[in-house]
Amino acid sequence: MNFSFDVEKTDPSGGRLGRLTTPHGTIETPVFLPVGTAASVKALTQEALEELGTELILANTYHLYLRPGHELIRKLGGLHQFMAWPRAILTDSGGYQVFSLSELRKVTDEGVRFRSHLDGSEHLLTPEKAVEIQLALGSDVAMVLDECIETPAPREAAESAVKRTTEWARRARRYFLDCASRNGNLPQWQFGIAQGATFADLRRESARRLLELDFPGYAVGGLAVGEPHALTCEMTGEVTALLPPERPRYLMGVGRPEQLADYVALGVDLMDCVLPTRAARHACLYTSEGRVLIKNARYAQDQQPIDAACSCAVCRRYSRAYLRHLFAAGEITAAILATHHNVHFYLDIMRQIREAIEFGNLAKFSSAMHARYATGPS
Amino acid sequence: MNFSFDVEKTDPSGGRLGRLTTPHGTIETPVFLPVGTAASVKALTQEALEELGTELILANTYHLYLRPGHELIRKLGGLHQFMAWPRAILTDSGGYQVFSLSELRKVTDEGVRFRSHLDGSEHLLTPEKAVEIQLALGSDVAMVLDECIETPAPREAAESAVKRTTEWARRARRYFLDCASRNGNLPQWQFGIAQGATFADLRRESARRLLELDFPGYAVGGLAVGEPHALTCEMTGEVTALLPPERPRYLMGVGRPEQLADYVALGVDLMDCVLPTRAARHACLYTSEGRVLIKNARYAQDQQPIDAACSCAVCRRYSRAYLRHLFAAGEITAAILATHHNVHFYLDIMRQIREAIEFGNLAKFSSAMHARYATGPS
Numbered sequence: 108m109n110f111s112f113d114v115e116k117t118d119p120s121g122g123r124l125g126r127l128t129t130p131h132g133t134i135e136t137p138v139f140l141p142v143g144t145a146a147s148v149k150a151l152t153q154e155a156l157e158e159l160g161t162e163l164i165l166a167n168t169y170h171l172y173l174r175p176g177h178e179l180i181r182k183l184g185g186l187h188q189f190m191a192w193p194r195a196i197l198t199d200s201g202g203y204q205v206f207s208l209s210e211l212r213k214v215t216d217e218g219v220r221f222r223s224h225l226d227g228s229e230h231l232l233t234p235e236k237a238v239e240i241q242l243a244l245g246s247d248v249a250m251v252l253d254e255c256i257e258t259p260a261p262r263e264a265a266e267s268a269v270k271r272t273t274e275w276a277r278r279a280r281r282y283f284l285d286c287a288s289r290n291g292n293l294p295q296w297q298f299g300i301a302q303g304a305t306f307a308d309l310r311r312e313s314a315r316r317l318l319e320l321d322f323p324g325y326a327v328g329g330l331a332v333g334e335p336h337a338l339t340c341e342m343t344g345e346v347t348a349l350l351p352p353e354r355p356r357y358l359m360g361v362g363r364p365e366q367l368a369d370y371v372a373l374g375v376d377l378m379d380c381v382l383p384t385r386a387a388r389h390a391c392l393y394t395s396e397g398r399v400l401i402k403n404a405r406y407a408q409d410q411q412p413i414d415a416a417c418s419c420a421v422c423r424r425y426s427r428a429y430l431r432h433l434f435a436a437g438e439i440t441a442a443i444l445a446t447h448h449n450v451h452f453y454l455d456i457m458r459q460i461r462e463a464i465e466f467g468n469l470a471k472f473s474s475a476m477h478a479r480y481a482t483g484p485s
Numbered sequence: 486m487n488f489s490f491d492v493e494k495t496d497p498s499g500g501r502l503g504r505l506t507t508p509h510g511t512i513e514t515p516v517f518l519p520v521g522t523a524a525s526v527k528a529l530t531q532e533a534l535e536e537l538g539t540e541l542i543l544a545n546t547y548h549l550y551l552r553p554g555h556e557l558i559r560k561l562g563g564l565h566q567f568m569a570w571p572r573a574i575l576t577d578s579g580g581y582q583v584f585s586l587s588e589l590r591k592v593t594d595e596g597v598r599f600r601s602h603l604d605g606s607e608h609l610l611t612p613e614k615a616v617e618i619q620l621a622l623g624s625d626v627a628m629v630l631d632e633c634i635e636t637p638a639p640r641e642a643a644e645s646a647v648k649r650t651t652e653w654a655r656r657a658r659r660y661f662l663d664c665a666s667r668n669g670n671l672p673q674w675q676f677g678i679a680q681g682a683t684f685a686d687l688r689r690e691s692a693r694r695l696l697e698l699d700f701p702g703y704a705v706g707g708l709a710v711g712e713p714h715a716l717t718c719e720m721t722g723e724v725t726a727l728l729p730p731e732r733p734r735y736l737m738g739v740g741r742p743e744q745l746a747d748y749v750a751l752g753v754d755l756m757d758c759v760l761p762t763r764a765a766r767h768a769c770l771y772t773s774e775g776r777v778l779i780k781n782a783r784y785a786q787d788q789q790p791i792d793a794a795c796s797c798a799v800c801r802r803y804s805r806a807y808l809r810h811l812f813a814a815g816e817i818t819a820a821i822l823a824t825h826h827n828v829h830f831y832l833d834i835m836r837q838i839r840e841a842i843e844f845g846n847l848a849k850f851s852s853a854m855h856a857r858y859a860t861g862p863s
Contacts, residue, residue, distance in 0.1 A: 145814040146807075152821055154798065175785065175810045183788060183806055191802045407553065410561060420532065424569045428561055429524075432553045436523040442817055443530055 110247075110296050110323065112136075112355045112376075118464040120372040120473075127163075127355055127376070129247040129296070131187060131195040134162040136355065137371045137464075139457045140197060140379035141450050145170045146180075146190040149384050150439075150446040153192050158420070159451050163195040163247075165379040168240050169204030173223050173230075177243040185245030197377070198246035199359070200237040200279075200300075203328070206255040214254060216271065234279035238297070242286055246295055250326060251279035253300040258332045265304035272302045273316040280320045298324040298357060301346045305338055310345040318349070325350050326357040327375075340369055347374040364393050364453065365480035368460050368473035383453045387445035390434045391484065393452040398484035399427070401445070405485075406431045419451035488625075488674050488701065490514075490733045490754075496842040498750040498851075505541075505733055505754070507625040507674075509565060509573040512540040514733065515749045515842075517835045518575060518757035519828050523548045524558075524568040527762050528817075528824040531570050536798070537829050541573040541625075543757040546618050547582030551601050551608075555621035563623030575755070576624035577737070578615040578657075578678075581706070584633040592632060594649065612657040616675070620664055624673055628704060629657035631678040636710045643682035650680045651694040658698045676702040676735060679724045683716055688723040696727070703728050704735040705753075718747055725752040742771050742831065743858035746838050746851035761831045765823035768812045769862065771830040776862035777805070779823070783863075784809045797829035 109130040116124040125136040141148045141156065143164045148156060156164065166186060171177060180189045186196055202219075205212055209221035218233030234252045241249035252275050254268040276299045283297045299317035303309030310327075317325060327346045330339045339361070347356055357377035358370050370378060383393065392399040394414035399406075401413070412422035413430065421430075421444045433441035456476075463472040487508045494502040503514040519526045519534065521542045526534060534542065544564060549555060561567045564574055580597075583590055587599035596611030612630045619627035630653050632646040654677045661675045677695035681687030688705075695703060705724045708717045717739070725734055735755035736748050748756060761771065770777040772792035777784075779791070790800035791808065799808075799822045811819035834854075841850040 145810070145816060147811055147814070147816045147818045150817040150821070152818060153802065170814075174814060175806075179786060179806075183786060183804070189804075189807055189810075191804070191807065408557060408561060424531065426561070426567070426569070428553075428557075429567055429569065432523070432567075433525055436525070436548075436552060438523060438525045439528040439817060439820055440525045440530060443528070443821065 110293065112324070112353070114352060116464060118372070118467055118469040120470045121374050122368075122371040122460070122464045122469040123352075123374060123376060124461055124464045125355070125376055129195045131193060131247055132162055134195055135461060136376040137457055137460055138163055138377055139367065139453050140165040140377065141453075142379055142381045142384060143190075145174070146186060148446075148450070150388065150442040151450065153190065155447060156192070157194070159447070160454055161194065161450070163197060163377075164192070166196055166198050166244070166246065167201070167204060168198045168237060168244070169201035169208070171198075171244060172201060172240050173225055177240040181243035181245070185243075187245060195248075196246040197248040197379075198241045198244055198250065200250040200252040201232055201240070202237070202253045202300075203255050203360070205232055214271070216274070218252070219254075234275040235282040238279050238283045238286065242294060248296045248298060248324065249283075250298050251276045251300055253302055253328050255302075255329055256304065258304060258329070258334060260304040262306060265302075265306055265309050269303050269309050269313045272300065272313065276300070276317055276320055280322065296323045298322055298326050300326040300328040300359070302329050303342070304329060305334055305342060307342065307345045310342050311349060314346045314349045318351075322354070324355040324357060326359050328359045330358070331361045336366055336369070340373060343370060343375065344373045350374070363480070364456055365476040367453075367456055368463070368469060368476055371460050371464070372469055372473060383449035384446050387449040388442045390441070390445065392430075392445055393449050395479065396485075397480055397482060400484045401427060401430050402434050403431075403485070413448050414452070417448065417452065417455070419448050421448040421451075488671065490702070490731070492730060494842060496750070496845055496847040498848045499752050500746075500749040500838070500842045500847040501730075501752060501754060502839055502842045503733070503754055507573045509571060509625055510540055512573055513839060514754040515835060515838055516541055516755055517745065517831050518543040518755065519831075520757055520759045520762060521568075523552070524564060526824075526828070528766065528820040529762075529828065531568065533825060534570070535572070537825070538832055539572065539828070541575060541755075542570065544574055544576050544622070544624065545579070545582060546576045546615060546622070547579035547586070549576075549622060550579060550618050551603055555618040559621035559623070563621075565623060573626075574624040575626040575735075575757075576619045576622055576628065578628040578630040579610055579618070580615070580631045580678075581633050581738070583610055592649070594652070596630070597632075612653040613660040616657050616661045616664065620672060626674045626676060626702065627661075628676050629654045629678055631680055631706050633680075633707055634682065636682060636707070636712060638682040640684060643680075643684055643687050647681050647687050647691045650678065650691065654678070654695055654698055658700065674701045676700055676704050678704040678706040678737070680707050681720070682707060683712055683720060685720065685723045688720050689727060692724045692727045696729070700732070702733040702735060704737050706737045708736070709739045714744055714747070718751060721748060721753065722751045728752070741858070742834055743854040745831075745834055746841070746847060746854055749838050749842070750847055750851060761827035762824050765827040766820045768819070768823065770808075770823055771827050773857065774863075775858055775860060778862045779805060779808050780812050781809075781863070791826050792830070795826065795830065795833070797826050799826040799829075
């Protein structure tokens, strides 16, 4: 068995300390996945990711399917070899990107027909196709295709999406197990995704239906898309409360630094978000004192590091004044250094969260984080 | 004495093996300077530059004067501290950028009046001001302000530019020595620049006038701006033949990979060029087999490194197929990896050139380089 998940300790608040073992390394959970949309975490080399201690990244099925194409990646030995990344990779199903990026999408029971945002070419993504693409990519963890809907969603739309997501999950699971049994051994882990918008009963319904399909891991999708944080937490909790404790849970697309511990306290083990990388490219830096908008004139002569409490390579060497200058001058190196720092900051929060669980004081850590980020950026 | 230059060996072809000592390290010459226009070599961190073995970089007085301003850099401890680069820095005088980038420039004997390309603000750059800015930056080697003219230049314009460049060099030298004597010790080395367009007698005249001012090093400016390579070499040779052998010579703004050894054979010790970094950002990679335009469809499935003969971190890890994908997807990491490789390639040529001088076969090395780069890019 190449895959396993073990919960080693549970915090009084509900946070879990665990280990996710994959053929590409063992990951300490709770873990944050930097987002490598097109087989690259923007502005970071794979060497930098390793230096940062990244154990698991997310790549986007939608993007890689369209460019360079999953068949090409399969031919070149899979995604790990293609991008020279020997550690673990999780791929999403493409569902979210089809709904947020593509044009003229049309959802039927069969799947979703859409036009590429790159060249307008027409494609049909089905639950089976999403499995096939991810098997070609050879990621360690694959996600089933789900129907993502706009929020806030009327109840009827949410009900229909749960129904379709359930049926698609069933087809995806069957197709995946067929492929896997043909291969003889399990090439990857497949996770189901619970939908249900902001309706607690639909979230529970979605989770229960997924449980029948016996996935090795479960995700919560369609959240953190504009609704209040408390609602994100409530919906997440509805799902995780029903999930078997021995299987990993993945909350997709979250979150802000001060929110991560809250999700962990709800029993979440995996999280991913573009925030640290995207914010970095927009000159927003995360620090132990809150957000720093480094383009601000107040930093022009500031010889301090981005965060005096940070041990990253950028904070050990460069000043705020220099970072500000690089952004003002439009230098590529601005994005490199800012991204490095922000990803380090997120991974460091996760280290602190794991330590807090170890010592049983996750709730205290969470309060401290919220207090630090209560004020606006400086 | 913080500065010195020693020629250790001379090749039969005229190439010199030397050591340039500065307060920020000793540089083996001939040396190629990566260009760090705005206090950053585009797409490379200072860590990467160190890893590449860079001993000396070039920064642009014009750009740093306009943004973030030399007074700010002085206040923050000088350019080395500002950009966290402990190794040597050479700054140009800003002359070339004023002529190529700024608007509404007007040259008088006093200096050159221009409008910033950033915000249209009006500035006056004089020989004294160029000295002052570079002293504020605290670079190891500073250049005098010269008058750059368009090429091909009519003889009359070239004559007038040589005359003015000579007079400006005289003022710059006097002002610099005044400042230096006030400081008690020599804060940097100041190099003169020979002009003269493509007129051999004017080049010689310019060099002779500079020699009277007793600079510790001499540069050849205004070449490699469109004229044939043979003419660049001829003009360079006219100048270097007159220069004292014990002082370093700097050929500004060159060159292509296959041309570097030719300049070295003419007695050149320092060279700088945006080519390796700029070409990298445009997906043009330099290899031992010639140029590789990595966006070409032929590389889509190419699992080889950029250059099988290259030992750089990029060639040791990534494939051409992945590089091509990164450029196609517009990923920042494309620029990072390509720049890393190209700068390594240039620095490696210089290592090979120094080795060739050591063994007395620079001419042979030069022929081999020209043969490799005789065909177009692939």
